[in-house]
Structure formats: C-alpha cells, structure tokens
Amino acid sequence: MSKVAVVFWSGTGNTETMADKVAEGAKEAGAEVSVFSAEDFSADKVEEFDGLAFGCPAMGDEELEDTIFEPMYAACEPKLAGKKVGLFGSYGWGDGEWMRTWEENAKGAGVSLVADPVLCNEEPDDDAQAACQDLGKALA
C-alpha cells in the first residue's frame, strides 16, 4: 500500500477543504493517507511517504504563506526527488500567478508533478473538489 501525505496551510478553510478532498481521493485509490497542517510537517518526514500533496493559498503578493508554509516547503523540496508530488491551493483576486511561480520553481528544482496543479477561486466548487480527488488518486 502506498503512503501519501497531504500537507496544507489554510487561513480561512478553502485550501483545507481541498486538502480533505485530495485525501479522500488518495484513500479511495487505496493509499494510506496522513493529513498534516503545515506546522506539523517537516522535511525529516518526507522519506516516510511515496506521494506528497502540498496545498497553500495565494498570500502576500502572489506568494506562498511565508511564515509557516514556505519555510517548511523549502526544506522539503530538495528531498522530493523520486516522490510523486502534487500541488493545490485557493486564490482570491489574482489570476493564479502564485501557483504558476510555485509550479515553475518546483519543476526547476527537479520535482516531478503527477498532475497539473489544482487551483480554485475562493471556496472549491464541485468541479474543483472533483479535481482535488483526482489529484489524490494520481498520488496513490
């Protein structure tokens, strides 16, 4: 059975809803799934998992949340080679720039994404929730 971690930061719950759906999809596909708030995950845990989904909304000016999520993810990134990785998150008034930057940087660091990042505007609607479940399945 593959082991999947879903690691997220969420200020108002939208990315948390996405994380729950990613976890649901991975479980449906047969994986053993652990869900972590960003503050409860650290780079030394990466090796325990076959697949990892990271979720963070657009914060700052088209940036990852910079006090908890970004330092945690930056420490994990060099250890993600050979892992199945997925990215997801919610945004507000922008056009998804934060996710394009995140995806580009991750790929540049040699991270292999199992699917396109899943992003949604504010609360995930039915289509976004289904896309999150598909991401979870791809990680399993």
Ligand SMILES: Cc1cc2nc3c(=O)[nH]c(=O)nc-3n(C[C@H](O)[C@H](O)[C@H](O)COP(=O)(O)O)c2cc1C
């Ligand atoms: C401090 C702050 C900064 C934000 N910066 C952006 C931004 O640069 N671009 C954007 O599209 N949305 C931005 N947003 C909107 C959030 O990304 C959006 O509300 C998202 O749904 C929040 O997800 P969450 O419920 O998981 O926290 C910002 C929100 C806050 C509170």
